[in-house]
Amino acid sequence: MSETASGETDHAAPVDPLEALDRLLRDLRSARTGLSTRDAQRRLGLSGPNELVRRSSEGWWRALSRQLLHPLALLLWVAAALAALSGSVPLAIAIVVVIGLNAAFAFVQERHAEQAVEALAAYLPQRARVIRDENETEVDARELVPGDVIVVSEGDRVSADARLLDGSAQIDASALTGESTPVPVSTDSGDSHVPLILARDLVFSGTTCVTGEVTAVVYATGMSTELGRIAALSQRGGHEESPLEKQVRRVARLIAIVAVGLGLAFIPLGTLLAGLSLADSLNFAIGLIVANVPEGLLPTITLALAVGVRLLARQGALVKRISAVETLGSTSVICTDKTGTLTRNRMTVTQAWTHEGVLDFQDLSMPPAATSAPGQLMTAAVWCSNAELAQPPGAKPPDGTKPEDGTKPEDTGIGDPTELALLRAAAKLGIDPHRSKKDRLAQFHFAPDLRRMSTVDRVGNTVVVHTKGAPEEVFPRCTHIADGTTPRPLTDEDRATIEAVVDDWAARGRRLLALAERPLAPSEATENLTRGQAEQGSTLLGIIAMIDPPRPEVPDAVDRCHSAGIRLIVVTGDHALTARGIAESVHIGKNGLRVIGGDKADAMSDRELDAALAGDDEIVFARSSPETKLRIADALEQSGRIVAMTGDGANDAPALRQADIGVAMGRSGTDVAREAAVMVLVDDNFATIVGAIEAGRRVYDNVRKFIVYIFAHATPEVVPFLAYALTSGGIPLPLTIMQILAIDLGTETVPALALGREKAEPDLMRRRPRPRSQSVIEGVMLARAWGVLGGVSAVLVMGLFLLTLVDGGWTFGADVGSGELHDTWRQATTMTFLGIVACQIGTAMAARASRTSLARIGFTTNRMLLWGIAFEILFAAVVVTIPPFQAVFGTEVPDLWLLTLLIPLPFIVWGCDEIFRWWLRTHD
Incomplete structure (x- = not known):
C-alpha cells in the first residue's frame, strides 16, 4: 500500500482480495463494522466515484466533416466545381445542396443510433446498502469506496467487487462468466489458488444476488473492478471500415x-x-x-x-452504424453464445424418473395424482426450494391486465432459475408451488464442493429433511428408494437402473437433480442436527432432468445459415455436454460437431487455435473465458473470415468490439455488451441475426x-x-x-x-458469402x-x-x-x-x-x-x-x-x- 504526502493511505492502490481476511481488512484500513461517513468521504476523493468511464467519442463536427469528405462526396465537389466552370452555377449550387443533405442525413442516422443504445454509465445500480458509522444505510452506488462494508440480499445487484465477511448466497454471475447457472458463494469457501473470477468468497460488480444474504468488504470500485477491466479492454482500438x-x-x-x-x-x-x-x-x-x-x-x-x-429495427435489431448493415451481409462465420440466444434462457423440467417409470413433462395428457411417485418427487422439490413464483397458476393480476411481454403470471417469479423450473413443473401436476416460510425449521445451503442442499421442514405433524443435488452426491446418502407408501432398501439392480438413466440423460446435455427425503425421529432435535446426520439414510424419490430449451425458430434460422454458406461456432461458458446437446438440437454441426473445452482452448497457442479454426466444420467452445472469445474472433479475422460475434455479458465486450460485427442482446444483455457491439438485438433472438444477414446481403x-x-x-x-x-x-x-x-x-x-x-432476390440466401x-x-x-x-x-x-x-x-x-x-x-x-x-x-x-x-x-x-x-x-x-x-x-x-x-x-x-x-x- 502506498501513502500520500499527507500520510493518508491511498485506498485506490490494489490489494490482494484472496489474502487472509484479517490481513485484507488491515490493508484496506477497514473493519467488519464498516467505515465512518467522514472516512468514506475522504476516500472518495482518492479513489474517485464508483462508475465506469467511457472513452470519449469523436466530436460532432468531426463526424460531420467525415461525411463531407467521403471519397464519393469529394467527387460530387468536383462535379459542382466543373458545373460552375461550365457556366451552370445554379446546377453547381444544386449539387452542393445534395452533398449537404446527404452528409446531414448520414450524420443524423449514426448519431441517433449511437444515442439510442448509450447506457453504459447507467449499468451500475443507483443505490447500495452499506454500513456506515456502524449503522446500515443506503447511499448512491457512485459513493462506494474501497473499505466500505456492503449488504447484498436476494434481488440486489452487486455494486462493487467485494470479499465476503458473513453469510452465503447464490449469485447470477452470467454477466461476467457466461455461466447460466447461479454460483454459490459463502465465507467458508475461500481458495487462494484459483483465478479471481472463480473464487467462491468474492462477489463482483454487475452480478446479481438470486437467493441468500451476505455482507462483504469492498476492495475495488469503478474501473478497478472486474467489470471495469473488461469495459476498458472492450474500448481498445476503433472500428475498422466496413x-x-x-x-x-x-x-x-x-x-x-x-x-x-x-x-x-x-x-x-x-x-x-x-x-x-x-x-x-x-x-x-x-x-x-x-x-x-x-x-x-x-x-x-x-x-x-x-x-x-x-x-432491421422493425425486425428487432438496432444498428449503431449504418455501414454495419452491409458488414452483416458479408458475414461468413457467426460466433454465437448459447444461453438466451439459441435458447430461451428459461430452465424447464423435461422428464422425471421414479420407481414407476419415466414421466415426460412435455406430454402430460393425463397428469399423475399428487400422491403418486412423481407427485411425491415434485412435492419434495417444492419444499427444498427458496424460489417463489409470482402468484398461483391461473390467478389474475389485481388490475385484470396482462403482462406487457406476454409472459404468463405463473411463469414469473423470484429466485434461482432451476428452482423456479421445479416449481412450474410441480404446478403442472396440480401441486401447490407455494409453501409457508414458517414451516422451514433449518437449511443446509448449497455448497459448491458438496453440490447439494437440504432443508428441514415441518410437514403436518412430521419433521422431514428434503435433499436435492447432483445424483452422484445424493445417491451415496440414500439407503432406501420410494416404492408406494413404504420405502424399500436400494438394491444393486436399482442402482444399475438409475445409473443408466443418469448416463443417458447426461449424454443428451440435460441438467440432472436427484431428490431424497428422510423423516426425522421424534428423538432427533433439529437445533443440534448436523448436515451429515440429516442427510444420511435418506430415501431416494427420483431423478429430474431439465434443459434450457432452444428457441423454436432457431433450427430454421440455422438451416438458412447453412444454405447461405455461413459457418456457426458456439462459444459459451456452459458445460460441454449441455452446449453440445443444444447445438445439435438446433441443427448446428449437422455434418459433425467438435467440442473444445475451455481449458484446452486456453492452453492452445495462436498457431494451434488457427489450425483448429481453419476448416469449415462447426465447433462448440465450452467453458470459454473472455480472452478465448477474443482470440477466436481475432484468429478467424486473420484467416480472412468476416465474423459476427454475439454476446450478452460484460465478459463478451472485448470480443464484440474485436469482431467485424458485434451483436449484443437487448433484453438479457448487459449495457457493457451493448456499448461494445455495433448491433443490439431487441428480442435476443438468433433468428433476427439471420434476418439481419439477409438484409445486409x-x-x-x-x-x-x-x-x-x-x-x-x-x-x-x-x-x-x-x-x-x-x-x-x-x-x-x-x-x-x-x-x-x-x-x-x-x-x-x-x-x-x-x-x-x-x-x-429468391436465391439471395443460397449464395456463398x-x-x-x-x-x-x-x-x-x-x-x-x-x-x-x-x-x-x-x-x-x-x-x-x-x-x-x-x-x-x-x-x-x-x-x-x-x-x-x-x-x-x-x-x-x-x-x-x-x-x-x-x-x-x-x-x-x-x-x-x-x-x-x-x-x-x-x-x-x-x-x-x-x-x-x-x-x-x-x-x-x-x-x-x-x-x-x-x-x-x-x-x-x-x-x-x-x-x-x-x-x-x-x-x-x-x-x-x-x-x-x-x-x-x-x-x-
Whole structure:
C-alpha cells in the first residue's frame, strides 16, 4: 500500500482480495463494522466515484466533416466545381445542396443510433446498502469506496467487487462468466489458488444476488473492478471500415480515373481531329467529366443502408452504424453464445424418473395424482426450494391486465432459475408451488464442493429433511428408494437402473437433480442436527432432468445459415455436454460437431487455435473465458473470415468490439455488451441475426444494382462525343452538356434511389458469402453495364439521332449551326436525350436482377421504381415541351412518328440483358 504526502493511505492502490481476511481488512484500513461517513468521504476523493468511464467519442463536427469528405462526396465537389466552370452555377449550387443533405442525413442516422443504445454509465445500480458509522444505510452506488462494508440480499445487484465477511448466497454471475447457472458463494469457501473470477468468497460488480444474504468488504470500485477491466479492454482500438466502405473508396477512384481520363483524352481529339478551338475542347472535356460523375451514387448508397437500418429495427435489431448493415451481409462465420440466444434462457423440467417409470413433462395428457411417485418427487422439490413464483397458476393480476411481454403470471417469479423450473413443473401436476416460510425449521445451503442442499421442514405433524443435488452426491446418502407408501432398501439392480438413466440423460446435455427425503425421529432435535446426520439414510424419490430449451425458430434460422454458406461456432461458458446437446438440437454441426473445452482452448497457442479454426466444420467452445472469445474472433479475422460475434455479458465486450460485427442482446444483455457491439438485438433472438444477414446481403446487392444502372448510362453519354471527335465534326454533337446534366441529376437519380429499395432476390440466401477481398465491381458487371446495357443503348440512341438528322435533310459534314438544319439538329439532340431516357427505363428494370430472370422477381413488385419511372417521363416531358426549359436545355418537340420510335427501346434494352443473364446462369 502506498501513502500520500499527507500520510493518508491511498485506498485506490490494489490489494490482494484472496489474502487472509484479517490481513485484507488491515490493508484496506477497514473493519467488519464498516467505515465512518467522514472516512468514506475522504476516500472518495482518492479513489474517485464508483462508475465506469467511457472513452470519449469523436466530436460532432468531426463526424460531420467525415461525411463531407467521403471519397464519393469529394467527387460530387468536383462535379459542382466543373458545373460552375461550365457556366451552370445554379446546377453547381444544386449539387452542393445534395452533398449537404446527404452528409446531414448520414450524420443524423449514426448519431441517433449511437444515442439510442448509450447506457453504459447507467449499468451500475443507483443505490447500495452499506454500513456506515456502524449503522446500515443506503447511499448512491457512485459513493462506494474501497473499505466500505456492503449488504447484498436476494434481488440486489452487486455494486462493487467485494470479499465476503458473513453469510452465503447464490449469485447470477452470467454477466461476467457466461455461466447460466447461479454460483454459490459463502465465507467458508475461500481458495487462494484459483483465478479471481472463480473464487467462491468474492462477489463482483454487475452480478446479481438470486437467493441468500451476505455482507462483504469492498476492495475495488469503478474501473478497478472486474467489470471495469473488461469495459476498458472492450474500448481498445476503433472500428475498422466496413467492407462496403473500403469498396466504395475503390469505386470512387475508378470513377475518377475513368472520368478524368476521358475528359483529358477528348482535348487533343477535339482540337486535332475535330478542329475545335482549345476553349471548346476544354468545355466539352468538362462535359465528359460531368457525364461520368454519378451524382446520385452517394445518396443512393446512404439511402440503401438507411433502409436496411429501418428494416432491421422493425425486425428487432438496432444498428449503431449504418455501414454495419452491409458488414452483416458479408458475414461468413457467426460466433454465437448459447444461453438466451439459441435458447430461451428459461430452465424447464423435461422428464422425471421414479420407481414407476419415466414421466415426460412435455406430454402430460393425463397428469399423475399428487400422491403418486412423481407427485411425491415434485412435492419434495417444492419444499427444498427458496424460489417463489409470482402468484398461483391461473390467478389474475389485481388490475385484470396482462403482462406487457406476454409472459404468463405463473411463469414469473423470484429466485434461482432451476428452482423456479421445479416449481412450474410441480404446478403442472396440480401441486401447490407455494409453501409457508414458517414451516422451514433449518437449511443446509448449497455448497459448491458438496453440490447439494437440504432443508428441514415441518410437514403436518412430521419433521422431514428434503435433499436435492447432483445424483452422484445424493445417491451415496440414500439407503432406501420410494416404492408406494413404504420405502424399500436400494438394491444393486436399482442402482444399475438409475445409473443408466443418469448416463443417458447426461449424454443428451440435460441438467440432472436427484431428490431424497428422510423423516426425522421424534428423538432427533433439529437445533443440534448436523448436515451429515440429516442427510444420511435418506430415501431416494427420483431423478429430474431439465434443459434450457432452444428457441423454436432457431433450427430454421440455422438451416438458412447453412444454405447461405455461413459457418456457426458456439462459444459459451456452459458445460460441454449441455452446449453440445443444444447445438445439435438446433441443427448446428449437422455434418459433425467438435467440442473444445475451455481449458484446452486456453492452453492452445495462436498457431494451434488457427489450425483448429481453419476448416469449415462447426465447433462448440465450452467453458470459454473472455480472452478465448477474443482470440477466436481475432484468429478467424486473420484467416480472412468476416465474423459476427454475439454476446450478452460484460465478459463478451472485448470480443464484440474485436469482431467485424458485434451483436449484443437487448433484453438479457448487459449495457457493457451493448456499448461494445455495433448491433443490439431487441428480442435476443438468433433468428433476427439471420434476418439481419439477409438484409445486409440485400443492401450489397442493391448497391451493385444501381452501380450497374449508373455505369450503363456512361456509354450512351460518351459515345456521342467520341462520334463527333472521331469524324472530325462530320457528325454533329448528338447531345449537349446541359442535356447530360439533365439526365444525371434529373431523370437518373430517382430510379437509382428506387433500386436501393429493391427486395431480395429468391436465391439471395443460397449464395456463398463473398470473400473479404471481393470487389464491389467485377469484370462481369462492367461487361454488362458498359457492353450490354450501355452498348445496346448507345447503338439505339445514335440510330435515333442519325435518323432524325437524315429525315430533316442533313448530309455528312453539313453545317448545323444555322438555318433549317439547326432546327433539325435541335430536334435530333432532343431525340438523343429522350432515347437515353427511354433506355434508362429498360436499364432500370433490367438492373433489378443480378442473375435471376425478372419474371421470377415480378415486374411490379418495386412500386417506388414505378413511381421513379413516372417521374422520369414527366421530367423529360417538361424539359422537351415547356418553353423556358426548352431554352435552357436546347430541346425541341420532335415529330409524333419519331416519338413512337421510343416505345420499343426499353423492351429492347431489357430483352438483351435478359439474354445475357440467361447466358450467365447456364454457364456457371
